[in-house]
Amino acid sequence: MKRFLPLLMLTRLIIIFVFTSWRLNAQMALPTFQGVQAVVHGLYSFSSHTFTNCDETGRQGPTLAECKSSYNTVWEDNTDFFNVVSQGIQEWTVPVDGTYRIEAYGAQGGNQDGAGGKGARMRGDFSLDEGDIIFILVGQKGTDSYDRNYSYQGKSSNDGGGGGGGTFVVKKSGDGVANAQAADILVIAGGGGGKTSTYSDDVNDGSTGTDGGDTYNNGGGTNGGGGDDGQSDGPGAGGGGFLTNGQNSASGTGTNGGKSFLNGGKGGTATGSTYDGGKGGFGGGGGGWHNVLVRSGGGGGYSGGQGGTWADGIKGGGGGGSINNGSNQSNSGAAREDHGQVIITKQ
Numbered sequence: 001m002k003r004f005l006p007l008l009m010l011t012r013l014i015i016i017f018v019f020t021s022w023r024l025n026a027q028m029a030l031p032t033f034q035g036v037q038a039v040v041h042g043l044y045s046f047s048s049h050t051f052t053n054c055d056e057t058g059r060q061g062p063t064l065a066e067c068k069s070s071y072n073t074v075w076e077d078n079t080d081f082f083n084v085v086s087q088g089i090q091e092w093t094v095p096v097d098g099t100y101r102i103e104a105y106g107a108q109g110g111n112q113d114g115a116g117g118k119g120a121r122m123r124g125d126f127s128l129d130e131g132d133i134i135f136i137l138v139g140q141k142g143t144d145s146y147d148r149n150y151s152y153q154g155k156s157s158n159d160g161g162g163g164g165g166g167t168f169v170v171k172k173s174g175d176g177v178a179n180a181q182a183a184d185i186l187v188i189a190g191g192g193g194g195k196t197s198t199y200s201d202d203v204n205d206g207s208t209g210t211d212g213g214d215t216y217n218n219g220g221g222t223n224g225g226g227g228d229d230g231q232s233d234g235p236g237a238g239g240g241g242f243l244t245n246g247q248n249s250a251s252g253t254g255t256n257g258g259k260s261f262l263n264g265g266k267g268g269t270a271t272g273s274t275y276d277g278g279k280g281g282f283g284g285g286g287g288g289w290h291n292v293l294v295r296s297g298g299g300g301g302y303s304g305g306q307g308g309t310w311a312d313g314i315k316g317g318g319g320g321g322s323i324n325n326g327s328n329q330s331n332s333g334a335a336r337e338d339h340g341q342v343i344i345t346k347q
Contacts, residue, residue, distance in 0.1 A: 042096025042130055044075045048345040051090055053107075053138050053282070057339075059267035061088015061137065061282045085135075086177040086264050088282055089168075092344075094132040099347040101125050101328075102187055104169055105336040106206040106320060107139035109192035109299055110161020110278035110288060116142060117192025117213075117299060117319050119164055119336035120206030124326015125347065126186055133172040135180065137265050139165030139191045139283030139340035142297060145276060145290040160290030160308075162270060163239045163246075164191030164206070165283020166301035166320045167340035168261050178262050182224060185302075188242065188261075189340065190320030193305045194278055194288045194296025204305075205334035206319040212239060212298060212305040213318025220318050221246070221303035226257055227286065227318060230309030236277070236295035236317050237268045239304030240284025246297075246304045249289055257307075258284035258300045268297055283340065286317060 054062035054070040064084040068076050075081040075095070083091040094100070106119030119139065128134075142162030169186045173179075190206035193213055203213040212220035212227040219228030219238070226246035227238030237257040238246030246257025246268060256268040258280045267280030268287035277288030277297070284300020286307050298305030301320020308315040324331055 043093065044081060044095050046095040046346055048343065049073060051136050051138055051342040053140050053339040056088065057140055058143060059279050059282055087266060089177055089265065090136040092134045092136055094128045094130055094134065096130050098128065099125055100128050101345045101347055102169055102326065103343040104167045104187045104189040105340045106167050106189040106191040106299065106301060107141045107164035107281050107283060107340040108337050109164040109317060110142035110144045110194040110296060116161055116195045117164060117204040117316060118206060118334040119191050119340055120189045120208055120322045121332045121335035122187045122189040122208065122322050122324045123330045124187055124324045125328045126326050135170045135172055135177060136342050137168040137261060137283055138342055139167040139300060140281035141339050142194050142281040142285045143278040145278045145288055160196060160277040160288040160294035161194030161296045162267060162278035162280040162288050163194050163258060163285035163297035163299040163305060163317045165267060165281035165285045165340065166191045166299065167283060167342060169342055177264065180262060182242065185242065185323060185325055187324045187326060188302040188322055190301030190322040191281060191283055191285055191299035193299045193317030193319045194236065195316045196294055196296050196308055204316040204319050206299055206301060206322065208322050208331040208333050210302055210321045210323050212301060212303040212321045215306045215315050215318045216309040219306035221321065223303065225303055226260060227298040227304035227306040230295050230307040233310035234289050234295065235309045236289050236297045236307030237286035238307050239286045239298035239300040239320050240265065241304045242302050246284065246286045249307065251289060255287045255289045258286045258304060260284060
């Protein structure tokens with residue numbers, strides 16, 4: 001009996017060793033398995049970001065340096081993920097396949113006493129793929145007119161403001177902004193027209209419809225085109241659309257329409273020398289006219305707003321039109337009282 005005792009003990013030791021080794025291997029493998037599951041899929045971590053004008057104002061958009069200074073993200077320093085091209089259009093790379101909610105706001109027009117035409121708000125959901133490149137043009141507020149020597153019927157020196165820029169979110173499909181197609185549009189929110197004393201919210205605020213605001217004789221832009229000038233007595237210039245520029249003022253004094261998205265979206269110039277109308281905001285805002293007669297610029301957007309006219313009094317510029325190609329839409333006009341913005345959220 002005693003001779004079998006060492007053999008029994010040896011058998012037990014072998015069993016304990018094997019069991020212990022199995023448990024150790026299982027425990028060592030567990031962290032490796034969990035680590036694989038914790039890897040962030042896609043190009044970089046992303047939940048939501050608000051794209052802004054990066055503190056730039058006026059006719060031209062921000063630089064890459066200005067946006068990097070304004071944002072605080074894990075991806076802004078890598079130009080494969082984020083860049084600024086075409087005089088201020090931001091270029092963002094989608095980090096991972098999925099549904100993204102995009103909410104775009106057009107910019108406000110140049111003010112009279114703090115009340116230029118308001119920009120539209122357009123929101124929709126979009127299915128995007130990892131590596132898609134998205135152009136984002138954030139509209140900038142139209143500038144107020146500057147009164148050098150102005151006294152007429154008690155009107156404010158801020159009459160004749162520039163049109164507000166539209167805000168554009170467009171998927172890149174070609175070599176650059178100039179080659180974008182209408183089919184690439186995700187969402188565009190129209191900017192407000194510059195305000196003057198005679199003003200109508202229905203015409204001068206950015207609209208959820210595709211046509212630009214019409215101030216005189218059916219001059220609002222349609223089907224992605226720029227708006228006409230005001231067509232009478234030194235009119236304000238038209239706002240730029242997606243496809244074509246806004247019309248320059250017939251006055252011939254340098255009051256020019258806003259550029260289309262395809263042409264870079266720069267805001268229009270305004271009158272100078274003795275009197276100075278407001279300049280159009282980046283995003284296609286039209287330039288305003290200001291002398292003893294004052295008319296504001298049209299807002300930029302999918303279709304540009306018409307410039308203001310003197311025909312029936314001192315008129316503000318028409319607001320820009322909008323378009324939304326997303327699902328689960330929520331849209332509203334007259335929604336933004338400042339520069340535009342774009343909020344993108346991973347769903």
